[in-house]
Amino acid sequence: VQLVESGGGLVQAGGSLRLSCAASGLTFSYYTMGWFRQAPGKEREFVSTINWSGSPTNYADSVKGRFTISRDNARRTVYLQLNSMSTEDTAVYYCAAVMRPRLPKDESEYTYWGQGTQVTVSA
Numbered sequence: 001v002q003l004v005e006s007g008g009g010l011v012q013a014g015g016s017l018r019l020s021c022a023a024s025g026l027t028f029s030y031y032t033m034g035w036f037r038q039a040p041g042k043e044r045e046f047v048s049t050i051n052w053s054g055s056p057t058n059y060a061d062s063v064k065g066r067f068t069i070s071r072d073n074a075r076r077t078v079y080l081q082l083n084s085m086s087t088e089d090t091a092v093y094y095c096a097a098v099m100r101p102r103l104p105k106d107e108s109e110y111t112y113w114g115q116g117t118q119v120t121v122s123a
Helices: none
Strands: 002-006 009-012 017-024 032-038 045-050 057-059 067-072 077-082 091-098 117-122
Touching (some): 002 091, 017 032
Antiparallel strands (some): 032 045, 032 091
16 A cells, blocks of 8 residues: 655745645545644644545644645545645645544544655745
8 A cells, every 4th residue: 555645845824735645555435534744843633534435524623724635536646735824834744544434533543654745834
């Protein structure tokens, strides 16, 4: 199983990015997908999750209304649209997968992880 994130980079505050996570080696449509992030000196935290069909979704309070998670099962890819970004969004963003019908926020419940993509927001 491989999860490969892409789309990270440097953006100014108020800007946008779209992260992608391409999956291989698993039946993608069976899996709930999640995004997590880890800022320098902090623990990894939950960002968003999406069930196998694309709905429902769930978000951390800190990103609700600014970030949007989506998926394309035909492309075996999950996306995270990041809008109205602030310096507090600077982190390494990870995608994760779990074969479970609900939407876990606890990283320990996820089975597979990507290597992460760096997002840096400048003031």
